[in-house]
Amino acid sequence: MTEPLLKICDLTVAASGKTILNGLNLELPVGEVHALMGPNGSGKSTLAQVLAGRSDYAIVRGTVSYQGRDLLAMPAEERAHAGVFLGFQYPVEIPGVNNVYLLKAALNAQRKARGEPEVDAFEFLGLVREKMKLMRMDESFLNRGVNEGFSGGEKKRNEILQLLVLEPTLAILDETDSGLDIDALKVVADGINTLRRAERSFLLVTHYQRLLNYVQPDRVHVLADGRVVKSGDRTLALELEQRGYDWVRAQAKVA
Amino acid sequence: MSTKPQDLEALVGQKYRHGFVTDIESDTFPPGLDEDVIRALSHKKREPAFMLEWRLKAYRHWLTMQEPRWARVHYNPIDYQAISYYSAPKPKANAPKSLEEVDPKLLETYAKLGIPLHERAKLAGVAVDAVFDSVSVATTFKERLKQAGVIFMPISEAIQQHPDLVEQYLGSVVPHTDNFFASLNSAVFTDGSFVYVPRGVRCPMELSTYFRINAAKTGQFERTLIIADAGSYVSYLEGCTAPMRDENQLHAAVVELVALDDAQIKYATVQNWYPGDEQGRGGIYNFVTKRGDCRGRNSRISWTQVETGSAITWKYPSCILRGENSIGEFYSVAVANNYQQADTGTKMIHIGANTRSTIISKGISAGHGQNTYRGLVKILPSAAGARNFTQCDSLLMGDQCGAHTFPYVEVRNATATAEHEATTSRIGDDQLFYCQQRGLSEEDAVNMIVSGFCKSVFKELPMEFAVEAQNLLSVSLEGAVG
Numbered sequence: 001m002t003e004p005l006l007k008i009c010d011l012t013v014a015a016s017g018k019t020i021l022n023g024l025n026l027e028l029p030v031g032e033v034h035a036l037m038g039p040n041g042s043g044k045s046t047l048a049q050v051l052a053g054r055s056d057y058a059i060v061r062g063t064v065s066y067q068g069r070d071l072l073a074m075p076a077e078e079r080a081h082a083g084v085f086l087g088f089q090y091p092v093e094i095p096g097v098n099n100v101y102l103l104k105a106a107l108n109a110q111r112k113a114r115g116e117p118e119v120d121a122f123e124f125l126g127l128v129r130e131k132m133k134l135m136r137m138d139e140s141f142l143n144r145g146v147n148e149g150f151s152g153g154e155k156k157r158n159e160i161l162q163l164l165v166l167e168p169t170l171a172i173l174d175e176t177d178s179g180l181d182i183d184a185l186k187v188v189a190d191g192i193n194t195l196r197r198a199e200r201s202f203l204l205v206t207h208y209q210r211l212l213n214y215v216q217p218d219r220v221h222v223l224a225d226g227r228v229v230k231s232g233d234r235t236l237a238l239e240l241e242q243r244g245y246d247w248v249r250a251q252a253k254v255a
Numbered sequence: 256m257s258t259k260p261q262d263l264e265a266l267v268g269q270k271y272r273h274g275f276v277t278d279i280e281s282d283t284f285p286p287g288l289d290e291d292v293i294r295a296l297s298h299k300k301r302e303p304a305f306m307l308e309w310r311l312k313a314y315r316h317w318l319t320m321q322e323p324r325w326a327r328v329h330y331n332p333i334d335y336q337a338i339s340y341y342s343a344p345k346p347k348a349n350a351p352k353s354l355e356e357v358d359p360k361l362l363e364t365y366a367k368l369g370i371p372l373h374e375r376a377k378l379a380g381v382a383v384d385a386v387f388d389s390v391s392v393a394t395t396f397k398e399r400l401k402q403a404g405v406i407f408m409p410i411s412e413a414i415q416q417h418p419d420l421v422e423q424y425l426g427s428v429v430p431h432t433d434n435f436f437a438s439l440n441s442a443v444f445t446d447g448s449f450v451y452v453p454r455g456v457r458c459p460m461e462l463s464t465y466f467r468i469n470a471a472k473t474g475q476f477e478r479t480l481i482i483a484d485a486g487s488y489v490s491y492l493e494g495c496t497a498p499m500r501d502e503n504q505l506h507a508a509v510v511e512l513v514a515l516d517d518a519q520i521k522y523a524t525v526q527n528w529y530p531g532d533e534q535g536r537g538g539i540y541n542f543v544t545k546r547g548d549c550r551g552r553n554s555r556i557s558w559t560q561v562e563t564g565s566a567i568t569w570k571y572p573s574c575i576l577r578g579e580n581s582i583g584e585f586y587s588v589a590v591a592n593n594y595q596q597a598d599t600g601t602k603m604i605h606i607g608a609n610t611r612s613t614i615i616s617k618g619i620s621a622g623h624g625q626n627t628y629r630g631l632v633k634i635l636p637s638a639a640g641a642r643n644f645t646q647c648d649s650l651l652m653g654d655q656c657g658a659h660t661f662p663y664v665e666v667r668n669a670t671a672t673a674e675h676e677a678t679t680s681r682i683g684d685d686q687l688f689y690c691q692q693r694g695l696s697e698e699d700a701v702n703m704i705v706s707g708f709c710k711s712v713f714k715e716l717p718m719e720f721a722v723e724a725q726n727l728l729s730v731s732l733e734g735a736v737g
Contacts, residue, residue: 052692080694092685096707105703106693145707162693
């Protein structure tokens with residue numbers, strides 16, 4: 001068996017003295033889509049943030065290996081350069097900074113770090129227009145401030161637009177589906193599906209199985225009390241939808 | 256945007272320590288100020304009698320005045336008798352002969368600011384005859400201005416060559432009795448710029464271009480007078496994004512602008528004087544009076560300033576909107592980092608009917624910096640239909656700095672409108688993390704967020720300076736977060 005793209009061992013993380021992740025283990029093989037589900041406060045978003053390099057958390061113990069590298073030792077921007085992308089649950093507004101300008105700077109920073117030539121303005125505009133069409137985004141998005149005055153749905157679409165342009169190796173999408181109406185959900189799912197490749201992996205953090213109707217996961221993990229308490233195939237998501245989370249928790253305690 | 260791993264703040268500081276400590280051989284008056292000093296100064300500059308009279312009037316008035324204390328700045332008392340009021344620098348015998356002899360750190364900063372190659376030598380103080388490019392460039396500019404009929408020369412020359420214009424306009428916007436620092440300036444100013452744009456002429460170039468290459472050493476009491484005759488247009492950029500060589504601590508400049516019917520003046524300042532070290536020692540005190548008079552109908556004056564230097568800034572570029580339908584504008588970015596103190600803003604005095612003014616002020620505070628916006632919008636009973644829009648935004652970096660806003664609004668005409676908007680925000684960890692997660696370094700992320708914040712001001716700058724100003728801001732704020 002080949003080495004997984006992402007391997008998390010015994011990850012224990014605290015914030016303000018409170019343990020949030022507690023001995024979490026997870027493996028994400030190359031080319032697979034895994035869904036991470038779980039009740040509120042189970043640590044899903046914390047895991048996403050820790051993987052992306054947010055520094056507000058204390059790593060108590062455990063390791064995370066990404067492409068065989070020690071992920072936790074890398075600063076956030078280096079992780080981005082290495083192909084780790086986080087689709088934010090709450091994308092921030094950056095007033096006055098052009099949406100397309102940030103995206104171009106990001107793409108070129110990543111290309112530069114990988115020793116690839118930077119794209120010029122024309123090339124970039126062509127690329128971004130093509131992806132925007134896919135996301136059914138209006139041209140006016142190009143020149144608006146980053147997330148400035150965007151509706152919740154627009155912000156999420158913008159995250160997927162960035163995903164499409166940056167083409168990461170590991171995409172962690174933190175509740176990208178929440179707050180979307182059914183049409184927007186389909187657009188977002190289409191965006192994700194166009195990127196599914198043998199060499200790209202996804203970690204979809206979600207509350208609901210709704211998104212999984214459109215993006216079919218290879219595995220589903222249930223997170224409770226800071227660790228993975230159950231894993232299964234996509235039927236697990238359906239079961240959770242029907243039965244809730246309590247039975248999984250109860251099972252975990254017994255075991 | 257480039258990333259430099261080393262600490263540039265240290266680098267900027269170093270440049271000041273090593274760059275300019277050599278003795279300048281100069282023709283200097285002993286310290287002290289009295290009527291004889293003023294007479295001697297006026298005589299040395301071969302001024303006509305009216306100038307000496309005016310200087311003496313200003314001096315006598317200044318003696319009756321108190322130094323203002325209302326600004327939100329703190330500094331030790333200034334001993335006005337300890338200052339030398341005349342100093343004509345002679346060419347330095349030991350000036351660098353070529354760029355190879357210039358401190359490489361200084362050149363590195365110029366490169367980071369994007370200063371064109373042919374200007375770097377001049378700015379670094381390389382002896383003029385060793386500068387191959389700029390002399391010929393300057394001559395070409397001079398020729399073009401002459402053809403257009405634009406008078407642009409040091410004010411000391413204008414006093415001799417165009418005494419009628421100087422006598423008519425000097426002190427007509429900022430009178431010799433105006434305020435403590437302006438009166439002192441009127442008594443002892445040594446040089447500055449003079450611009451006259453004749454009726455109907457559109458000045459054929461940004462005067463900045465010329466000015467920068469000629470980077471005149473105007474000294475600490477600088478006086479500038481710009482007159483735009485009916486239907487004319489001029490754009491002027493003062494100062495430089497390059498760190499300024501300067502050994503005077505007190506600067507008390509006066510700038511007067513006069514716009515006649517249908518005339519327009521755009522005045523931009525990019526100021527990067529030595530702000531003092533990280534503990535706040537040293538640094539320039541910049542106490543400036545800048546005022547524009549929209550004297551004619553449909554005239555328009557706009558002030559754009561990017562203030563990143565000086566230990567203390569006390570500066571309120573203002574517009575007197577006298578002519579009907581005249582327009583005054585003020586666009587400002589002020590940075591206070593380390594222990595810098597900035598008290599700056601504007602005054603818009605609406606006198607004529609249907610006059611309009613816009614104020615956009617962006618204050619950035621970092622380190623222990625204290626940034627104050629102080630502004631007055633005054634609409635007189637005669638100003639029917641006058642309109643003002645004010646927007647004051649403050650950006651905080653770190654938790655030791657301060658932002659303060661003191662807007663004064665006086666409306667005495669019921670048909671007038673005044674709007675005021677203000678925001679205070681902080682560069683958030685969330686914003687930084689978002690950018691870094693997309694692959695930007697922390698410095699690039701800070702630069703991007705700050706320039707987004709300043710965008711509405713930068714777009715008022717002449718194009719080539721907008722880029723430099725943006726770079727300057729990133730040098731000034733290097734290491735301010737994290």
